[in-house]
Amino acid sequence: MTSPAKRPATYADIEALPPHVTGEIINGVLYTQPRPATKHIKAGQRLGRHLEGPFEIDADGPGGWIILVEPEIELGRHIVVPDVAGWHAERLPDDYLEHPRVTVAPDWVCEVLSPKTAKRDKGAKSRVYAAHGVSHLWFLDPRDKTLEVSVRRDLNWVLHAFFESGDTIAAPPFEAAPFNMAFLLPVKRSVPPE
Amino acid sequence: MTSPAKRPATYADIEALPPGVTGEIINGVLHTQPRPATRHVSAAHRLAVTVANPYEFGRGGPGGWIFLPEEELHLGPHIVVPDISGWRAERLPPDYGESAHISMPPDWICEILSPRTESVDKTEKRRIYATYGVDYLWYIDPRSRHLEVFVRQDRDWLLKHAFAEIEDVCAPPFPEVTFPLSLLWPFPRPQPEQAG
Numbered sequence: 001m002t003s004p005a006k007r008p009a010t011y012a013d014i015e016a017l018p019p020h021v022t023g024e025i026i027n028g029v030l031y032t033q034p035r036p037a038t039k040h041i042k043a044g045q046r047l048g049r050h051l052e053g054p055f056e057i058d059a060d061g062p063g064g065w066i067i068l069v070e071p072e073i074e075l076g077r078h079i080v081v082p083d084v085a086g087w088h089a090e091r092l093p094d095d096y097l098e099h100p101r102v103t104v105a106p107d108w109v110c111e112v113l114s115p116k117t118a119k120r121d122k123g124a125k126s127r128v129y130a131a132h133g134v135s136h137l138w139f140l141d142p143r144d145k146t147l148e149v150s151v152r153r154d155l156n157w158v159l160h161a162f163f164e165s166g167d168t169i170a171a172p173p174f175e176a177a178p179f180n181m182a183f184l185l186p187v188k189r190s191v192p193p194e
Numbered sequence: 195m196t197s198p199a200k201r202p203a204t205y206a207d208i209e210a211l212p213p214g215v216t217g218e219i220i221n222g223v224l225h226t227q228p229r230p231a232t233r234h235v236s237a238a239h240r241l242a243v244t245v246a247n248p249y250e251f252g253r254g255g256p257g258g259w260i261f262l263p264e265e266e267l268h269l270g271p272h273i274v275v276p277d278i279s280g281w282r283a284e285r286l287p288p289d290y291g292e293s294a295h296i297s298m299p300p301d302w303i304c305e306i307l308s309p310r311t312e313s314v315d316k317t318e319k320r321r322i323y324a325t326y327g328v329d330y331l332w333y334i335d336p337r338s339r340h341l342e343v344f345v346r347q348d349r350d351w352l353l354k355h356a357f358a359e360i361e362d363v364c365a366p367p368f369p370e371v372t373f374p375l376s377l378l379w380p381f382p383r384p385q386p387e388q389a390g
Contacts, residue, residue, distance in 0.1 A: 156354070
């Protein structure tokens with residue numbers, strides 16, 4: 001899971017990974033994980049798609065954001081791949097789509113927790129996000145069907161709100177587009193509309 | 195699980211509960227839970243012993259604390275029963291053992307999370323703890339085998355540490371003890387869930 005700590009990991013270590021393996025570099029250490037489970041991927045996709053509409057695409061939505069699912073982000077010497085991230089649109093260069101990875105810290109991150117990654121998500125990665133000025137950090141737990149919303153205060157994450165199944169989730173910074181857990185974590189195959 | 199919100203719950207509602215059912219009154223609403231699961235009971239007991247040996251009995255530690263598992267706390271109008279409460283000893287009156295409940299807010303609270311209680315723990319109860327000046331809040335999740343350490347600043351809980359599985363834990367307010375988190379889960383892992 002981690003490279004031998006003889007020398008700090010570099011982007012070359014990530015490039016050397018096989019194609020289905022995600023690599024991150026946090027505090028000089030390479031962390032790898034295989035593709036996440038189906039439920040995990042679905043949750044990230046659903047959340048990204050839900051927010052992209054009103055906050056990025058729709059002419060009549062509040063707009064003002066750029067939403068990316070599993071973007072590779074370079075933050076100083078760290079390389080992180082959050083499950084979903086969002087930027088105030090003006091903070092990204094116009095040609096951001098041409099760059100292989102984003103080099104501007106997001107304003108909002110959502111991590112979908114899994115047993116193997118939860119500790120790092122809530123520990124070292126959250127500290128990297130705080131150090132680079134991410135303002136809102138969501139933790140979605142697909143097993144417990146809960147969402148924890150934290151807000152940054154200086155270099156600390158403050159627990160701000162907690163949602164579970166059945167709640168209407170209107171969580172900062174996207175209170176204008178509430179949703180519920182069943183939308184992110186569908187139990188059954190969706191039945192397409194007639 | 196909660197009483198119909200026709201009138202605020204009172205202590206009489208708690209007294210009327212059958213034995214084996216724990217009652218809390220949070221913002222005027224009665225919350226009940228049955229006896230917790232074995233892994234919950236075990237984690238609470240093992241953590242209490244781990245911190246009490248150095249911090250209450252002075253074995254390998256400075257002493258100076260008093261710990262009570264599942265003590266009924268009366269914090270203003272609320273009645274809460276944290277899994278483990280801890281006080282710096284000088285904050286409790288010498289006759290604290292005589293009372294049925296304690297009104298002095300603890301310095302530290304540890305909650306063992308379960309699916310049924312996690313939402314109330316992480317919303318109303320933690321706000322009450324902050325309002326009444328609890329300084330340190332630990333959440334232990336025996337299913338994911340995690341410990342999260344929160345420190346209060348004003349009315350907010352700041353996440354300071356996250357420990358997982360078998361790591362060594364050294365965290366406020368107990369900096370003189372380091373223990374392996376594996377102490378809290380002496381059982382083999384249950385059947386692995388779908389990875390991720």
